[in-house]
Amino acid sequence: MEARARVAALGFVLTPAIQQEILQLVNSNPALVKCREAMVRGPLAMGLRHQSIRMAKAMLNDAQSVAMMQQARSTLITEENAEASIGALPELLRRLVALRNDVKSLL
Numbered sequence: 001m002e003a004r005a006r007v008a009a010l011g012f013v014l015t016p017a018i019q020q021e022i023l024q025l026v027n028s029n030p031a032l033v034k035c036r037e038a039m040v041r042g043p044l045a046m047g048l049r050h051q052s053i054r055m056a057k058a059m060l061n062d063a064q065s066v067a068m069m070q071q072a073r074s075t076l077i078t079e080e081n082a083e084a085s086i087g088a089l090p091e092l093l094r095r096l097v098a099l100r101n102d103v104k105s106l107l
Contacts, residue, residue, distance in 0.1 A: 003029040012103040 003025060010022050026032050039048070059065040 003032050007032070009103050009106060013100050 007022055007025055010018050010025075026036070059069075
């Protein structure tokens with residue numbers, strides 16, 4: 001659990017050095033290696049793939065899910081509303097810098 005939390009915290013600030021540290025941690029921690037092996041091989045991986053396909057089919061056949069997807073797509077940034085979205089960037093960047101500083105203080 002601690003190793004997963006460390007990898008997640010390191011992922012907030014991705015520099016080449018931190019990427020190498022994440023790779024080293026993921027490849028050297030026995031619990032993370034065992035978890036990765038279980039996720040990509042064997043019955044669990046096949047079950048996850050099958051479940052993903054089933055869920056996608058179920059969502060596409062559900063009217064409420066389709067309506068929610070259309071609503072989400074309509075709020076994405078398009079050329080028409082891109083200029084309005086640019087005005088929000090300074091506030092977003094300030095929040096990201098504050099979040100990065102909080103993460104650094106935890107490490």
